[in-house]
Amino acid sequence: MKKLLLLTVILLAGCATSVPVERKFPDAPQELMEKCPELKQTEQTSKLSEVLKVVTENYSQYQECKLEVYTWIEWYSTQKQIFDSVK
Amino acid sequence: MWMLSFVPDSWLHFAVIAVLAAGVALYGVSFVLAFLPPFRLYREPARIIGTLLALVGIYFYGSYSTEMEWRSKVEEQQAKVAKAEAESKDANTKIKTVYVDRVKVVKEKQVVIEKQIVEVAAKMDAKCEVIPEALDILNDAAAGVKK
Numbered sequence: 001m002k003k004l005l006l007l008t009v010i011l012l013a014g015c016a017t018s019v020p021v022e023r024k025f026p027d028a029p030q031e032l033m034e035k036c037p038e039l040k041q042t043e044q045t046s047k048l049s050e051v052l053k054v055v056t057e058n059y060s061q062y063q064e065c066k067l068e069v070y071t072w073i074e075w076y077s078t079q080k081q082i083f084d085s086v087k
Numbered sequence: 088m089w090m091l092s093f094v095p096d097s098w099l100h101f102a103v104i105a106v107l108a109a110g111v112a113l114y115g116v117s118f119v120l121a122f123l124p125p126f127r128l129y130r131e132p133a134r135i136i137g138t139l140l141a142l143v144g145i146y147f148y149g150s151y152s153t154e155m156e157w158r159s160k161v162e163e164q165q166a167k168v169a170k171a172e173a174e175s176k177d178a179n180t181k182i183k184t185v186y187v188d189r190v191k192v193v194k195e196k197q198v199v200i201e202k203q204i205v206e207v208a209a210k211m212d213a214k215c216e217v218i219p220e221a222l223d224i225l226n227d228a229a230a231g232v233k234k
Contacts, residue, residue, distance in 0.1 A: 049211055058229060
């Protein structure tokens with residue numbers, strides 16, 4: 001009888017388990033998931049204006065990619081801070 | 088214990104108190120039985136069962152308190168998570184809006200630059216001729232390093 005009681009207590013204690021609250025790290029905006037395109041190549045030409053156009057387009061492309069990287073950093077820092085605030 | 092999470096609080100509380108009360112009552116009755124000769128035979132079993140029920144009741148009361156504390160913590164945690172998720176969603180929207188606006192500014196600036204190039208194209212093309220080797224170097228630099 002004593003053994004049975006002891007066994008019951010042990011079995012019940014063994015069932016004591018905690019269920020964690022499920023959490024999910026947020027998804028990043030779709031706009032930030034796009035890869036930066038390759039820089040444009042200049043067609044064979046002798047005109048400086050055409051070359052300049054491609055060069056400035058590439059500069060513009062760089063600016064967009066820079067923004068994307070900065071935004072990723074900002075997004076991650078912000079979301080991590082929010083995620084870590086729950087303890 | 089995890090199965091207890093499916094049982095409503097009030098049912099659990101009632102069951103625990105019922106077992107505890109039944110144990111105490113049976114233990115009390117076992118003393119009364121001593122004064123009733125026909126039932127004196129049941130005195131010991133009643134005392135043993137009453138004691139066991141009371142012990143089980145106390146054990147369950149402890150478990151019940153732990154369960155309630157756990158549920159309270161889970162609710163608190165869930166509220167925090169819900170708040171954090173709402174904040175996260177807001178932050179996502181703000182960051183996305185700022186990003187889209189900045190990209191728009193970059194694109195608008197490029198349009199202005201292209202207009203400026205068109206305006207002075209004839210002048211610069213007349214004064215400068217780009218040799219093919221210069222283009223090769225430029226394209227090579229733009230190609231970067233391929234994986």
